[in-house]
Amino acid sequence: MLRHFWRWLILPLLLVTCGVVIVYYTVNNPTDSMVARALTYSNIIKALRQHLTLMFVSMIGAIVVGVLVGIMLSRPKLYYVGRGVENVVNVGQTIPSLAILALFFTILGLGFRVAVFALFLYSILPILRNTFAGIVNVPVSIIESAKGMGMSPFRILTRIELPLAFPVIVAGIRTAIVINVGAATLATFIGGGGLGDMIVTGLSLRRDMIVFTGAGLAALTAIILDYYIAQVEIKLVKWSS
Amino acid sequence: MIKLEAVTKIFPGSKIPAVKDLSLEVKEGDICVLVGPSGCGKTTTMKMINRIHEPTSGSIFINGEDALKMNPIKLRLDIGYVIQEIGLFPHQTIEANVATVPNEKKWPKAKTKQKVDEMLTLVGLDPKVYSKRYPSALSGGQRQRVGVARAMVSDPPIMLMDEPFGAVDPITRARLQNEFLRIQERISKTIVFVTHDIDEAIKMGDTIAVMREGELVQHATPNDLLSTPADEFVANLVGRNRSIKRLHLIRIREILKEVDRAKPAVMDMPIKDIEKRIDESDIRSVIIVDRDNKLKGVIGINDLKRKAGEVAADYMQSLDQSVTSDATLNDALSVMLECGEGFVAVVNEDDQYQGTITLGDLLNVVKEEG
Numbered sequence: 317m318l319r320h321f322w323r324w325l326i327l328p329l330l331l332v333t334c335g336v337v338i339v340y341y342t343v344n345n346p347t348d349s350m351v352a353r354a355l356t357y358s359n360i361i362k363a364l365r366q367h368l369t370l371m372f373v374s375m376i377g378a379i380v381v382g383v384l385v386g387i388m389l390s391r392p393k394l395y396y397v398g399r400g401v402e403n404v405v406n407v408g409q410t411i412p413s414l415a416i417l418a419l420f421f422t423i424l425g426l427g428f429r430v431a432v433f434a435l436f437l438y439s440i441l442p443i444l445r446n447t448f449a450g451i452v453n454v455p456v457s458i459i460e461s462a463k464g465m466g467m468s469p470f471r472i473l474t475r476i477e478l479p480l481a482f483p484v485i486v487a488g489i490r491t492a493i494v495i496n497v498g499a500a501t502l503a504t505f506i507g508g509g510g511l512g513d514m515i516v517t518g519l520s521l522r523r524d525m526i527v528f529t530g531a532g533l534a535a536l537t538a539i540i541l542d543y544y545i546a547q548v549e550i551k552l553v554k555w556s557s
Numbered sequence: 558m559i560k561l562e563a564v565t566k567i568f569p570g571s572k573i574p575a576v577k578d579l580s581l582e583v584k585e586g587d588i589c590v591l592v593g594p595s596g597c598g599k600t601t602t603m604k605m606i607n608r609i610h611e612p613t614s615g616s617i618f619i620n621g622e623d624a625l626k627m628n629p630i631k632l633r634l635d636i637g638y639v640i641q642e643i644g645l646f647p648h649q650t651i652e653a654n655v656a657t658v659p660n661e662k663k664w665p666k667a668k669t670k671q672k673v674d675e676m677l678t679l680v681g682l683d684p685k686v687y688s689k690r691y692p693s694a695l696s697g698g699q700r701q702r703v704g705v706a707r708a709m710v711s712d713p714p715i716m717l718m719d720e721p722f723g724a725v726d727p728i729t730r731a732r733l734q735n736e737f738l739r740i741q742e743r744i745s746k747t748i749v750f751v752t753h754d755i756d757e758a759i760k761m762g763d764t765i766a767v768m769r770e771g772e773l774v775q776h777a778t779p780n781d782l783l784s785t786p787a788d789e790f791v792a793n794l795v796g797r798n799r800s801i802k803r804l805h806l807i808r809i810r811e812i813l814k815e816v817d818r819a820k821p822a823v824m825d826m827p828i829k830d831i832e833k834r835i836d837e838s839d840i841r842s843v844i845i846v847d848r849d850n851k852l853k854g855v856i857g858i859n860d861l862k863r864k865a866g867e868v869a870a871d872y873m874q875s876l877d878q879s880v881t882s883d884a885t886l887n888d889a890l891s892v893m894l895e896c897g898e899g900f901v902a903v904v905n906e907d908d909q910y911q912g913t914i915t916l917g918d919l920l921n922v923v924k925e926e927g
Contacts, residue, residue, distance in 0.1 A: 461644025464609055464717075465658050465707075466634035479648045553648075 323547055328540050335536045342529045354517055354526050364533060366428070367510035370500050371493075371537070374432050378439035378492055383485065385440075386447025387473070398448050405441045413438060413499035421506040431508025435499055439492040446488025450481025486549045490542055497538035501530075559583040559606060559715065559747060564615030566601055574613070575601045577771040583764070585714075586745035590762035592752055592794070598771040599751045603717050606749060607636045619715065634661060637708030637716035637746070641723045643700050645692040651677070651703055652688035658711040676706040679740060698729040705737065709744070719751045731888050734760060739883055755794055759783070760805040760885060767791050779806055800923045804887040809903055812922060813882060813912045821846045821910050824853060824870040831856055831869050840900045840915055845873050850909045852879055852902055879904045882911050886922060889914050 339360055346352035389398030420434040454477050462472045478485075504512030511530045518526030559582070566576040576598040583589040591599035604610045606617060608629045617624040624632055645654050652673055653660075659669040674684040680702040692700055701722060708716055722730045722737075734757065741748070752758055758765050759779045766776040767790075775787035783799045783806075786792040795802060821844040822831055834843045835858050842857040854873035865871040878892045879902045892901045893916060903911040 455642070455644075457640060457642035457644040458646060459644075460609065461638065461640050461642075462646070462657075464604075464607055464633060464636075464638035464640065466630050466632075466636075466661055467657070468630055471661070476646060480646075 331536050331540050335533055338529060338532050342525055347525055350521055351523050351525050355529060363511050363514050367500060370432055370503055370508060370510050371496055374435035374439055375496055377436045378443055379489060382440045382443030383447050386444045389448050390451035402445055402448055405445045409441050414502055417502055417506050426507040428508050431503035431506055435496055438499055439496045442491040443488045446484050450484030451477045454480045483553050490545055493541055501534055558585050558620055560618040562616045564612045566610060567613045574771050579773050581766055583747055585747050587763040588748040588750055588761055590750045590752060590758040590765045591768060592755055592758040592765055593768035595753060597768040599768050600719055603719060603749050603751050607633045607717055634658060635713050637713040639704045639708045639718045639721040641720040643704040645700055645703060647692050650689050650691060654703060655707045655710050657707060672710055676710045680706045697725045701725060701733055716746050716748045735884050756805055759802055804890060805885050807886045808883055809889055809914060810882040822869050826869045828867060832861060844902055845869055846910045852904050852908055852910045876902055886919055890919055
């Protein structure tokens with residue numbers, strides 16, 4: 317019970333405390349007036365809120381779309397389309413995130429929504445690829461014995477393929493989060509706001525404290541998120557030893 | 558009853574048919590073994606019965622009903638299915654694996670649980686120990702057993718088995734085969750069994766269908782196949798040493814009554830009496846049992862030289878291997894060769910002594926039959 321508690325609360329709580337301490341310290345001990353003006357509680361909370369919204373909206377969208385499209389492509393009828401899409405996705409993944417944002421800026425203009433949309437598209441890629449790969453790599457013998465015992469294709473998908481592909485899908489989601497966190501700080505360049513605003517402000521003012529606060533909070537968010545995803549994975553995947 | 562009529566299967570993109578104009582009938586309660594070299598179409602034939610592969614032409618009847626017109630899902634739910642790779646679901650416990658078909662048929666939970674435990678016990682796995690484990694925690698032989706239990710759990714009248722004992726060592730395989738035959742005696746399913754091993758075919762089959770390049774060469778009982786092979790291909794397949802292969806066909810209990818050996822001795826019998834018995838015995842040894850008739854060991858003529866004590870227990874050597882009375886004579890032979898002894902002790906399921914078989918007995922059988 318205590319171990320359980322530790323897992324779900326204490327470590328994330330520690331990280332949150334860490335973040336609070338960083339914010340408290342920097343707000344109360346600004347190195348000069350410029351830092352004091354940039355680092356107020358309202359500024360920080362606004363940036364953090366924007367950042368989290370940016371990440372959550374794009375991630376949830378990416379998980380839903382990525383998993384659904386991945387499943388669709390893994391169906392026997394679309395299998396070869398899936399292989400093609402997988403290659404396109406692999407190429408897409410190599411485009412730098414800044415370039416993606418810049419590309420969307422030229423097409424869709426500035427603003428928060430454009431940033432969310434760009435992040436969403438960029439995060440779909442690893443999720444879609446892993447969902448597809450996870451499902452098609454389920455051993456043929458397992459699928460065949462399920463089919464031979466009279467399971468319908470839908471039951472095979474929900475009872476066999478998805479549970480077996482689950483660890484791979486979660487790995488894809490974790491990759492997407494890592495990418496997303498990195499890319500979310502870049503949203504500031506197309507007016508998306510978020511913690512990136514603080515980092516860029518700090519860089520242009522040459523004030524390390526502002527950069528550190530923004531970057532530190534972004535990193536802590538990423539760690540907490542990844543930690544929870546990992547816990548969910550451990551809880552749900554009991555069978556692989 | 559399963560009946561295949563002029564069934565042909567041509568896979569897309571291939572010109573040569575995998576199965577060509579094949580007709581076959583399997584009687585109710587029989588094991589029909591499909592045997593032949595790899596690529597002869599035996600697995601394809603089996604998989605057409607539950608429509609994993611759809612025949613290109615021809616028809617398949619199961620208990621008089623046209624299988625090709627039935628709903629494939631419903632058809633498969635009533636056909637037990639074991640494949641070579643077993644295909645246990647690694648993310649489900651043994652219990653959940655065995656309960657696959659009952660869950661598909663939406664049985665009530667209590668009935669499923671009861672039946673699953675019953676099946677696990679039947680294949681020799683204690684449900685208390687194994688039902689909550691995952692397949693990765695089981696040995697190869699145990700997984701095969703779970704595969705068989707899973708196929709039989711809903712009591713399907715028909716079973717399809719594709720080299721179900723393929724992935725284990727020869728000793729475990731012989732044990733699994735014997736156990737399965739013992740179960741089959743009780744449940745008498747109609748079984749189509751695929752193997753490339755002619756010895757297994759002779760041992761398991763009520764009838765054997767030999768296939769080559771998609772065609773049925775001969776369909777006969779094991780005895781007929783051994784005595785009158787249809788052509789040179791079949792003769793080569795069953796091999797030259799056909800009289801030895803007959804040992805696969807005869808179970809130990811069939812000859813045990815005739816051989817009637819000396820009675821076993823108990824642990825506390827005085828050594829004088831033991832000596833006398835050894836002199837009378839044709840195997841120069843005496844089998845020792847305890848009060849419950851359980852096999853304990855053996856005293857050979859050489860053991861007497863040691864002068865260790867007064868009673869039988871002091872001289873006794875333990876016996877490494879014994880066979881059950883429903884094993885075949887071939888199993889007995891391989892145990893003898895393995896242990897380097899001219900005899901083997903026969904026990905029942907509870908390890909109680911039943912008798913002894915010697916090399917001489919086997920020779921007599923081969924002589925008579927040949």
